[in-house]
Amino acid sequence: MRFTATTGTGGGAGARFDRDRFVEDCIWAHMETDPVAAVREVLARAVSRPGAVLAGLGKPKAAGLDVLLSSPTLTIFAASWTPQMNLLAHDHKMWALIGIYAGREDNILWREGDNGLEAYAANCLFESDVATLDANAIHSVTNPLQRFTGGIHIYGGDFFATERRQWDPETFQVEPSDGDVIRAMFARENERYAKVCGD
Incomplete structure (x- = not known):
């Protein structure tokens, strides 16, 4: 399993982020010999x-996913992510890229050992950082x-149709996960945040 993170390299001032152009650039990059590196x-x-x-994308105001592209590949x-939001340990079953444009994302990396799930590394992603996760990453x-985090996530497959796994944070029992499970999780998180904020 590989998890690598690097900091973005400059770029300076420029035009507002164009989501359609970005998707088009990713699609073309995905056709390269090394699609992960190109994307x-x-x-x-x-x-x-x-x-x-x-x-270009707007300031995050709720936990959720703004889908730019959903295809089989x-x-x-x-x-x-809402302030202090936590996501259970989970896998993707496909390579993934994460690029942070607001806030921060802390990752704990896990692997399946003889005694079940075990943590073995951690990584903090700050604004402009990009991380790569292999297909077998957990x-x-x-x-x-205390503020929202925003990141662009790219997956080498159909994220919403793929059956994946997540692990209970206390028992480490494995549970099924898919697009519906993720949507329900975000709905619960927004309810929690609304109560904390007194909305």
Whole structure:
């Protein structure tokens, strides 16, 4: 399993992030000989200007997924985590790229051992950082901040139609996960956030 994170390399001021152009660039990059590296380059270039991405996608106001592309071979969405939101340990069954344009995302990396799921590494992603996860990666995610985190997530397959797994954080019992499970999780998180904020 490989999990690598690098910081975006500059970019300076420029035009507002164009979501349609970004998707088109990712589609073309995905046709390259090394699609992961090529798409990662497109993502890194985009989030190297986090302010432009924020202006183009809008400021996160709720936990959720803004889907830019959903296809059998490539899924792209902007994910928003509420303040102090936690995601259970889960797998993807496909390679994944994460580029942060607002806030921060803390990852714990897990693997299946003889005694069940065990943590073996951690990584913090800040604005402009990009991470690559291999198809067999298992990770849990936390937004440790008192503000929203926003990231562009790209997957090498149909994220919403693929049956995946997640693990209970206390018992480490494995449970099924898919698009419906993820949507329900975000709905519960928004309810929690509304209660905390007194809305």
